Amino acid sequence: MKRLILLFLYMSALLVSLGAQEERLFREAERRFHGGEYQFAASRYERLIEEYPNSPYVADAKFRQALISMYQQKYPQALEALSRIVDRYPHTRFYEQIPFWQGYGHFRLGDYETALEMFEKAQGAKSENIRRDVLLYLSMTQKRLGQEEGALASARKLIAMLDELTEESEVLLLYTALLLENQRYQELYDLYGELNLDNLDPDIRRRILLYRAEALFQQEEYQDVEPLYNELLEGEEELKLIAFKRLFVLYGRTGQQEKQQEVFDKAQNELAGKPEALAEFLLRAGIQHFQAGRYDLARSFFQRIWRTVSIERVDGLVPLYLSRIMERGGELSEAVRMIEGYLQQSSDQREELLFALVRIQSKQSHWKEAVAGAELFLQDYPGSSKRAEIHYLYAYSLYRGGSHREALAVLQEGLAEGAKAELDLDMLRLRSRIYSRLERIDEAIEDLREYLPRRKGDSSAYIDLAKLAFSKQEWSLIADTLRRYREYREGETELGELALTDPIYIQLN
Template sequence: MKKIYFVFILLLSSFWLHSLSEDKLFNEAENLYYSGNYLFALEAYTDFLANDALSDQAAEAQYRQGLCLFYLKRYTEALDIFSGLNKRYPANPFSDYVLLWSGVSHFNLGDFPESIAELSKFLDQISDPELIPQALLYRSLSGVALNDFPEAIAGLESLVEEYPDSSASGHGVIVLLYSYLKTGRYDDLLLLAQEINVGEVPEKWQDHYQLYIAEALWEKAEELEAKEIYQRLLDAPVEVATVAYRRLFITAQRQHDLSEMEKLIQRAEERFSNEKSVLMDLWLRAGIESYKRDNLALAEYFLLKIWGLPDRQKISEAVPLYLTEIYVKREEIEEAVTLLQSYLKLQDSAAALMRLADLYLSRENYEQAVEYYRHFMEEYPRHERYNEAGYLLCYSYYRQEALDNAEVLTAKLLENIAGDSYRKELLRLTAAIARKKGEASEAAARLKEYITLYPQDISARIDYLKILFALEDYREIIDQSDRFFNDFPLISEQDLYAFIITNYLNGLAQVSEKKYYEAEQSLAQVTEQEAVAAELSLIYPYSLFYRGWAFFRLGQYEKAEEQLLLMLNNPVNELVNRSLYLLGWCLFSRGEFADASKYFAQLAKTNTEYAPRASYLQAKSALKLGQEAEAARIFKNLMTVSPTSAYADDALFEFAGIKSGSGKLAEAANAYRELVRRYPESPLAEEALYKRGEMYLEKEMYEEAKGAFYDYRKVFPDGELADGALYWGGKASVELGENFGAVLYWEKLIEAYRESPFRAAALKESAGVYAGRGDYKYALELIKRMIEEYPAEARAAQAEQRAEELNYLLQGLTDREAALSALIGREGGAKTRKGREAMIELARLYIYEGGSRTDFAFQMLERVVEKEDRESAASAQFLIGEFYYRRGELIKAAGEFLQAAFIYPEGPDLMAASIFRAAEMMSLAGKERGVRELVERLDKNFPDSQWTEEGRKLLKTGGS
């Protein structure tokens, strides 16, 4: 039992000694911490945590450990400790404060977004008035570092207004002044500066405070007040003094105060004689300021002071770059090139290398440009200007005519390029390369792809239209122009050049596509004033001409004339003659032949391609004015002066026509023959020989006509008018009595030219000849062929009737009998008036001829009498009287004649003739009384008729 008690006492004393040791270590660390001995405090806290990580004071020890690291500016380690604290002791009472120190640590490490995030959380969770100002200050400082001045200003204003007595307030005021300065809030800056007691600003910020006030006054152009402050700051710390020197130097520079400038330079050089880097920076800034103010000599002076230092390797690349720009502005390119080459030998510089390449490119030294751009790409593959160098290398290849190299590199860059930087330019270049290689279609395809991706690139869309015009793809031009105007409804205000050139190209395309109304509307936009303003005055005359052409094709000749006359007031040599020609055409089309002739005459005198056609139309105008002799003279002159022109054959043809019309057939015939001799390939050659035959045929010179048509077939055996020549040659032969020769022509036409419009007539005419020779059978065959092959022509020529006639002729009838028989058959005998008349005529023929057909005639007459047509019946009845007369039955004949007299009383002549013939029959029969009675009836009813006179003679000679 005693043994156990001893052990317990031993353990208890050990625990007490350990606890005493733990407290001692922690207190020692705390003493070191609060005395500011952070390095030893850190070691003490570390030992404490190593001995007893489970102590109640472990969380606080780790927190203090983090603060020690923070104050020792070991911010990364501090962040690790703070992070571990919250993970190991999630419920520790310091977690909110950790946000503050973590935020400040992130600020000091340059991790500004994370700093803002941590400090914002702290401000949301803690209301400690001693720490909030610090949080506001550092969060705002992070905002300033990120150029987020609005947020920074909001925090700083809260700091200054709500915590004016805090230790952070003084620094906050300075940062707020700076923020106002950077955001252009100069009045707010000056107002705040007035409100603050200078004594409230910490000593170390006093110079900055004064500087920001001076800068605000400077920006407000209150240079005198600013100058006073700057002068007081010349002995301030370097970062403040250098600004003061620069501002005072600029002031002296503006005032052209060379003495003051020299004093400032001398004073600065004395002040910073042991601080070369500061002096170099001052010279550099002075040089840059002078350059920006276009004081190149002074800028060069300062920059050369730096360039002349022995150790050029420490010189900023801005020095040779600004010197280069000075030389470029003075057009001293060789000096600029030499300078950059010297610098690049001393030090690598991407900017200097690019500028050197750019200089070679600007001088069109493409070989050197290629070398340096290629060198840049090899040395700086990850540089931000890599894509730019690649594009410019491709462009240099392009200008160097190394088109294959340009094409290959462009494709490679487009395949591997990161982002959109210079993708647009490279795509555009692919089109230019294709175009330069003569691959217009490929260039058009590339540009179409490009504008699909970049539809807002107006110049590319204009280039696309130009290539399409070269390709004569007018429909695509019209389509693209419509899209262009839809995409840029205000283009006339945005880009006048694009507006004018697009309307112009669209108008020309519409003319080519015969969309004349639309073309006129498009070209109307190309006014003289706007064309000049767009530097496109050269196209204005063309737009006038083609607008005139559009009006001409629309039949609006007066409007066309107006445009063409305007064009002649703005002449373009290549359009003058075309305009004169078109003006003449407009007037000619309006029937103003005299005025048209003037323009054509003017153009005919020129030594141009338009002269022959103008001369031709001048002659045509004379013809329209009835001036045949003048027209003939002009035509003759044209074919004499310009025998090889495209209008010489037309002129000769027209000349022959004039001579033919004036009855000078020999001259006309010779002219037609001459046309064939001179211009055997002319489309008028055939017509000329054919016209020659027509001319003779019209004048009934059949022998000459036959010969002319023969000449045509001899010269043009397969000519388009050969069938006509055969037909009319046959007609001429018929007129000459050469029927057999005519048939030979027509038969050849019938067999060789089955599609000829003359073939039906040839069949008919040939049938007529064969019928005339008594060959009714072959004639009938020809007529039947005509009926079968040309039903319309057959109906018009009454071929069916002729076929019937030929059938009757084959039966032995005479031509007249056959014709009448055919007509009777077609009309159904006595059913129609024509049929009855034909029956009466055929019966008369048979009765008067006598013979075997008189009984047939009597039957026909009886059928006519039976019809209710008193006029026809009277005529038929009269012939029945004739029938009986010729059979010797005189009394019967007299009765039939007398009966005929009373059938149709509306026909007095037939009545009188019938009564006379009845009296004549009575006279022949010896019936004198009957004769007398009938003559008396004639005398009573028809006293003035010839038949009454004949009756009286009958009484005198026969009756008595």
């Protein structure tokens, strides 16, 4: 009996000792984890799991291992570990955190739909700290998915949880940025009235000032915004660059040429050792001059960027604006060479540049090249807002190249998709010409009869309609066409080319 009692006491002491050992191991791992020594902590968690597989600490150790993988940006590995914990260790005390961390992992991987699902699931967490983190990333996820109202609503809930607006700078920056992007200017100004900016870190304070300045700039409150941008010139390089660009545009719009030149000179001086930042400023200055119709000055800025920055790092807007200036000056071949050279090195603004290339090639009457470019555009950008315009250029190039049936098929597709009113009329006019070439006279006449009431100033269309009517010997239609043309020309007796031949004119009158 004594032996049994002694054995029992021995086993109890042994179990207590083992429990104490695994607890010490877990506590050490936790201390290392909270101290940021993740590699060392991971090794202690792994030792605990291997040596004490039945320990009540195993579930928590598994969770910590998943978090360490997350912190080390091993997101797929972390997500796989979290999924196993959900299946095998639902008793871990960290269980309610798992949906948030799953959402976080998917967010970092760019899988925003799944992240959104996880964050919405995690909103029911009991811990307020977890709910704050959930709302922060939920708002950012909604923003990435284009759900602006949802993002703003989540940010508002998060702001309402704060005792002091300045206690969470990341939250404050997100909320003010969302208000700015959604043009909630009054809410933004009201929020500024509640803030004690002196309590903020200087960098955060300047970022908040930037959002306020951007709101005023968008509302064209130039007098109020000027001192804010001048203050931002004392900030870090990113904010300074924005301030330089905005002040240059501001002084241009308000006609303050001397101040604009001062800003230009100061920017050149302060950004001289930063070629990419200087190029970005020159780009904005060039665009401002282009919009003001000062094309030679704009060109000099764009060409300076083109010469000083390696082509693969040049912003795609540079060749785009340069090509427009060249196109205006009739330098079509030069514009084509520049765009083609740029597209071989960079894909920035590729959609816009490819469209410009097709348009210029059609102006050059390089029909085969324009057709090939249009086909490539439609293949690469099926959802483009310029799809209708490229259909027109595609069909027109096929038509001028003699491929009338192919041109008609392309044009029909473009018309079926719908286009803006003016472009729709251009397509209708082109289709009438194609029908004429295909000797589908009735359809050509029908298109012109639909077209002319909507674009009465197209003299060539009256001529074409009269010629088509003559080929069908529809004398009443010819008479009606002449009458409507006279009405448009306000009673002019000279019909010019529309008179066609004297016998027809005599017969009609």
